[in-house]
Amino acid sequence: MVHLVLLNERGEDWWPGITGPQLKLLSQAQCVENAAATFGTWNLTTTDEELPEDVPSVNMTSNAGSYFGVPALLGRTLIPSDAPEGQDPQPVAVLSYSFWQRHFNGDPAVVGRTIQLVHKTYTIVGVNAFPIYLARCRRVSPPEAAGRCQRPL
Numbered sequence: 001m002v003h004l005v006l007l008n009e010r011g012e013d014w015w016p017g018i019t020g021p022q023l024k025l026l027s028q029a030q031c032v033e034n035a036a037a038t039f040g041t042w043n044l045t046t047t048d049e050e051l052p053e054d055v056p057s058v059n060m061t062s063n064a065g066s067y068f069g070v071p072a073l074l075g076r077t078l079i080p081s082d083a084p085e086g087q088d089p090q091p092v093a094v095l096s097y098s099f100w101q102r103h104f105n106g107d108p109a110v111v112g113r114t115i116q117l118v119h120k121t122y123t124i125v126g127v128n129a130f131p132i133y134l135a136r137c138r139r140v141s142p143p144e145a146a147g148r149c150q151r152p153l
């Protein structure tokens with residue numbers, strides 16, 4: 001398994017951005033068995049309740065959960081049919097464990113419910129079993145990754 005991480009001039013990890021078409025091209029290379037990516041982190045806001053909440057989020061390829069070895073505690077992770085080739089992705093969400101605990105009080109019946117983020121409705125398809133550590137990691141393979149990362153998503 002290879003994770004594309006570049007080093008800046010100070011020798012610090014720098015994770016390059018990659019577009020969907022670039023990832024597709026990369027995954028078609030004969031030497032690449034499988035490819036997964038995350039596409040930036042940003043805050044979304046819950047808009048379906050009286051008191052909005054900022055939610056740190058990350059866009060991932062549909063195989064990222066299985067690729068990075070992050071199992072679902074409830075439901076499932078993202079799967080290829082969530083983002084069919086040449087179509088808009090399905091409006092689905094996999095919740096982080098901490099958000100599920102905080103926002104839904106750890107309700108095990110959360111799968112199948114909806115959440116509105118920035119006025120768009122998403123169906124909750126799963127809850128991650130533990131945090132996904134991606135920020136400044138050399139290798140993402142929990143639980144070893146937890147000691148080498150600066151912040152969980």
